[in-house]
Amino acid sequence: MLVRARAAVARATRAAIDEGTLREVGRDQAVTIPADSLHEPSFHTIFSSGQRQVVLSGNREFSAGDRLSRPSSRGGGGDGGSGSGKGGGDGEDGFRFVLTRDEFLDLFFEDLELPDLVKNQIVATETTSPTRAGVSVDGSPSQIDMARSLRQSMARRIGLRRPTSPEVLLLQTEIAALEETGDAAQRLPILQAELALALRRLARVPWIDPMDLRYRRYTQTPKPSARAVMFCLMDVSGSMSEAMKDIAKRFFLLLHVFLERRYKRVELVFIRHTETAEEVDEQTFFTDPRTGGTVVSTALVELNRIQRARYPKDSWNIYAAQASDGDNSGSDTQKAVAMLENDILPVVQHFAYIEVAASLAQIRGESDLWRGYDPLAHRQPRLAMRRVSEAREIFPVFRELFGRATTTA
Numbered sequence: 001m002l003v004r005a006r007a008a009v010a011r012a013t014r015a016a017i018d019e020g021t022l023r024e025v026g027r028d029q030a031v032t033i034p035a036d037s038l039h040e041p042s043f044h045t046i047f048s049s050g051q052r053q054v055v056l057s058g059n060r061e062f063s064a065g066d067r068l069s070r071p072s073s074r075g076g077g078g079d080g081g082s083g084s085g086k087g088g089g090d091g092e093d094g095f096r097f098v099l100t101r102d103e104f105l106d107l108f109f110e111d112l113e114l115p116d117l118v119k120n121q122i123v124a125t126e127t128t129s130p131t132r133a134g135v136s137v138d139g140s141p142s143q144i145d146m147a148r149s150l151r152q153s154m155a156r157r158i159g160l161r162r163p164t165s166p167e168v169l170l171l172q173t174e175i176a177a178l179e180e181t182g183d184a185a186q187r188l189p190i191l192q193a194e195l196a197l198a199l200r201r202l203a204r205v206p207w208i209d210p211m212d213l214r215y216r217r218y219t220q221t222p223k224p225s226a227r228a229v230m231f232c233l234m235d236v237s238g239s240m241s242e243a244m245k246d247i248a249k250r251f252f253l254l255l256h257v258f259l260e261r262r263y264k265r266v267e268l269v270f271i272r273h274t275e276t277a278e279e280v281d282e283q284t285f286f287t288d289p290r291t292g293g294t295v296v297s298t299a300l301v302e303l304n305r306i307q308r309a310r311y312p313k314d315s316w317n318i319y320a321a322q323a324s325d326g327d328n329s330g331s332d333t334q335k336a337v338a339m340l341e342n343d344i345l346p347v348v349q350h351f352a353y354i355e356v357a358a359s360l361a362q363i364r365g366e367s368d369l370w371r372g373y374d375p376l377a378h379r380q381p382r383l384a385m386r387r388v389s390e391a392r393e394i395f396p397v398f399r400e401l402f403g404r405a406t407t408t409a
Contacts, residue, residue, distance in 0.1 A: 128220035139215025148214040162205040163198040228317040235324035237294040248323035273299040297336040326367025337372040
């Protein structure tokens with residue numbers, strides 16, 4: 001029952017995103033699932049057909065053998081589970097769930113992940129390492145803090161006025177001397193009483209007590225197992241219509257929400273380009289208008305520059321996603337392909353290329369950039385390519401690019 005309900009809510013969650021806008025993903029969402037999706041399968045009698053020869057207890061109107069006319073199939077008294085209203089409406093009322101933002105995103109992204117993250121231990125979980133966190137009154141004998149334990153013992157012995165060994169030895173020496181000489185008969189009993197009291201205190205107040213022991217305490221501190229950076233490259237040249245830019249923006253919005261929700265240690269770098277490329281902030285990347293020619297290699301040069309300056313390969317896991325209509329300067333395509341193969345793919349773990357088209361007819365052809373990237377994608381498994389022409393195709397393509405890989409034994 002719970003498994004079936006969760007699956008129904010997950011389907012409704014993805015349908016809600018398909019029907020809404022991506023900016024609504026950051027808010028609480030309400031989803032509705034059909035009531036029949038939660039029904040348990042069971043065998044039951046259909047009372048609108050067949051023959052029955054039973055009279056219920058308490059009946060005063062009918063007797064065994066009475067012949068009753070069968071009710072019309074269109075009449076009332078159908079199954080009470082229907083939620084029909086006026087006019088004999090069909091179907092049952094659905095169940096409405098209001099999901100928090102975290103619950104909504106958990107359901108939508110539960111089967112997605114960055115490719116090859118497991119290989120470098122960049123997962124949603126974190127490793128921990130022991131860190132000193134003061135002292136404790138209990139712990140393992142191997143973690144005893146001797147200095148603090150001795151200071152605690154000394155403070156306790158001073159507070160309880162425990163005599164020291166030299167004090168006891170002095171009393172014993174003085175008593176022995178008086179006993180030998182026989183002098184000071186009145187002082188001898190006093191010294192003997194003081195010695196007896198000191199010996200009793202020595203017996204009652206130990207030199208070190210279990211309550212004096214102090215242990216070094218450690219706490220497990222979360223430590224990220226690795227770091228990741230995601231480069232987002234988008235073509236904003238004049239050949240990209242507003243509808244095509246909207247499709248690209250939807251892909252990056254979804255990618256942004258996915259990374260922000262799924263992984264805690266992932267940084268995002270936004271690069272837009274025409275005939276020149278520049279790093280911009282998120283707001284500028286998604287909203288600021290710009291137009292011009294197209295030179296794709298400039299974006300790859302900017303990616304390479306930023307990566308070398310801020311994200312060294314030995315300490316960062318690098319991912320990139322590029323969205324373009326595929327148009328490029330004829331002399332630049334080979335340069336872009338060469339740079340992608342020689343400079344970008346060797347340092348990234350995954351490079352996703354999304355080519356957007358204004359119509360389905362346009363997507364059937366091969367663009368300059370597609371013809372350049374396609375042979376490279378066959379040689380380099382790190383490069384993944386997909387085409388989209390409508391906004392509703394973004395989600396299936398996204399799931400193909402970032403679906404959790406299945407392993408076989």
